Amino acid sequence: MRVGILKEIKTEENRVCMTPAGVETMIANGHEVMVEKNAGIGSGFSNDAYANTGAEMIATPREIFDRADMVMHVKEPLPAEYDLIREDQIVFTYLHLAADEQQTNALIKSNAICIAYETIQKKDGSLPLLTPMSEVAGRMAIQQGAKYLEMAQGGHGVLLGGVPGVDPATVVVIGGGVVGTHAAKMACGLGAKVYILDMNLERLRYLSDVMPANCFMLMSSPATTRELVKEADVVVGAVLVAGAKAPKLVTRDMLRTMKKGAVLVDVAIDQGGCFETSKATTHGDPIYIVDDVVHYCVANMPGAVPKTSTMALTNATLPYAVEIANKGWKRAMTENEEIRLGANVINGKVTYKGVSDAFGLDYAPIDDIL
Numbered sequence: 001m002r003v004g005i006l007k008e009i010k011t012e013e014n015r016v017c018m019t020p021a022g023v024e025t026m027i028a029n030g031h032e033v034m035v036e037k038n039a040g041i042g043s044g045f046s047n048d049a050y051a052n053t054g055a056e057m058i059a060t061p062r063e064i065f066d067r068a069d070m071v072m073h074v075k076e077p078l079p080a081e082y083d084l085i086r087e088d089q090i091v092f093t094y095l096h097l098a099a100d101e102q103q104t105n106a107l108i109k110s111n112a113i114c115i116a117y118e119t120i121q122k123k124d125g126s127l128p129l130l131t132p133m134s135e136v137a138g139r140m141a142i143q144q145g146a147k148y149l150e151m152a153q154g155g156h157g158v159l160l161g162g163v164p165g166v167d168p169a170t171v172v173v174i175g176g177g178v179v180g181t182h183a184a185k186m187a188c189g190l191g192a193k194v195y196i197l198d199m200n201l202e203r204l205r206y207l208s209d210v211m212p213a214n215c216f217m218l219m220s221s222p223a224t225t226r227e228l229v230k231e232a233d234v235v236v237g238a239v240l241v242a243g244a245k246a247p248k249l250v251t252r253d254m255l256r257t258m259k260k261g262a263v264l265v266d267v268a269i270d271q272g273g274c275f276e277t278s279k280a281t282t283h284g285d286p287i288y289i290v291d292d293v294v295h296y297c298v299a300n301m302p303g304a305v306p307k308t309s310t311m312a313l314t315n316a317t318l319p320y321a322v323e324i325a326n327k328g329w330k331r332a333m334t335e336n337e338e339i340r341l342g343a344n345v346i347n348g349k350v351t352y353k354g355v356s357d358a359f360g361l362d363y364a365p366i367d368d369i370l
Contacts, residue, residue: 001032001069001070001325001328002031002034003069003071003072004034004058004065004067004068004070004071004072005017005018005023005034005035005039005050005055005072006039006061007039008073008074008075008303009061009078009081010075010076010303011283012283013042013074013075013300013303014043014303014306015042015302015303015306015309016039016045016074016306016310017074017310018072019311020040020045020049021053023050023053023055024053025322026318027054027055029322029325030326031325033053033054033056034056034057034058034063034067035050035055035056035058036057036058036060036064037057042306043306043307043309043310061081062084065081065085065086065089069090070090070324070325071089071090072092072321074313075093075300076094076096076097077091077103077106082109085106086110087110087347088111088347089110089113090112090113090329091113091115092317093116093117094116094117095114095116097243097345097352098244098272098354098355098357098358099270099271099272101359104358104361107345108348108349108350108361111347112345112347113343113347114344114346115324115329115339115342116243116342116352117129117130117342118130118243119242119243119342119354120342121242121338121341122338123337127242129313129320130178130240131178131316132312132313133312135182136301136305136309136312137179137267137302138181138185138236138238139183140301140302141179141186141236141238141265141267141301142160142171142186142187142190142234144265144296144298144301145187145236145265146190146234148263148294148296149169149233149234153287153294154261154287155261155263156233156259156261157261158233160187160190160191160192160233161190161192162191162192168191168214169192169193170195170231170232171183171184171192171193171233171235172194172225172228172229172231172232172236173187173195173196173235173238174197174220174225174236174239174249174250174274175197176196176197176200176203176207176217176238177198177203177239177240179236179238179267180198180238181196181207183236183238184207184211184215185211187234188211188212188214191214192214192233193216194214194215194216195216195217195218195228196211196215197220198217198219198220199219204217204218204219220249222249225254229250229255230257232259233262234262235262235263235265236267237249237264237266237267237274238268239268240268241354242354243344243352243353243354244271244354244355244357244358245272245354246272246273247274248274248275248276250264250277252276252277252291255276255290255291258293259293260292260293261292261294262293263293263295263296264277264296265296266296269297269298270300273297275295277290277291278295278297279297281295281298281299282298282299283298283300283303286298320338320339324339330370333370334370340367343369346364346366349364349369351369
């Protein structure tokens with residue numbers, strides 16, 4: 001199979017979807033790999049590093065789209081790329097379609113094979129290709145929350161961990177999954193008073209066993225959220241409904257009760273955000289203020305630490321990319337349920353229920369297509 005590694009074009013996105021080591025593995029499996037020039041520069045990987053593995057360096061994305069059987073990205077295709085995607089071409093990347101009607105319609109029109117990193121799912125319910133970036137984003141959420149609590153950054157001047165004789169900040173993490181757990185670990189490590197809200201009692205029991213004494217687990221409900229956000233200095237939105245739009249868990253009315261200069265960090269912004277007042281921001285312009293509350297809603301948080309993120313992402317995606325390339329998408333999906341669950345749009349049909357529900361589109365189960 002001819003595999004194309006594209007340079008990211010999203011604003012301030014410095015990750016690349018595959019390291020030179022990953023390309024070497026792909027070539028060792030008998031595939032041709034084309035890498036767009038300078039695709040890896042932002043992550044610290046030179047063109048020579050890719051060329052030395054045997055990859056063909058390509059000057060333009062158009063040539064890669066024209067020649068590749070499978071194209072790989074980190075972030076979703078953007079409007080400039082929609083018309084370059086070919087019928088039957090495999091597009092393997094993060095898609096987050098349930099929050100992006102324009103992209104969904106474009107991929108339907110393309111008749112391509114669109115496989116989303118974020119909906120590939122193991123039998124235990126875990127999302128192996130979302131996990132590494134969720135780990136990065138969870139940890140970054142606390143770094144950013146701590147920074148924007150500083151008065152010079154728009155916050156109300158509270159040190160996250162406090163000092164002897166002074167109370168630490170209160171951090172509320174909504175969602176006890178991968179993002180929430182890593183956010184809570186970071187916040188606890190800095191000495192904050194941390195609350196984790198989740199609706200899964202078994203998950204709360206597990207977290208109660210493994211988290212430190214300054215972390216408190218509570219069953220999530222609108223009433224609990226409403227009370228805790230009043231005391232919060234930082235609120236981290238870490239809720240995910242796989243492949244579907246995130247629920248709005250902090251309303252505008254709740255926002256009005258919060259401390260002036262408190263900080264909201266919405267890690268769910270790729271799926272539409274879990275705060276009613278959320279809108280996507282960029283690393284260059286990361287925050288805005290509503291009702292005196294700082295909002296940090298950068299849609300590609302791990303892009304700020306691209307070397308770490310690229311290596312972590314390749315570790316997770318490479319086995320799936322190799323399997324798809326080795327077997328072709330139909331056989332790979334037939335033999336591997338995890339990859340089958342990654343099917344979002346196949347030859348113009350929406351094959352993921354969360355996407356069809358988001359926009360009222362016809363749903364075509366992937367099993368029927370296979």
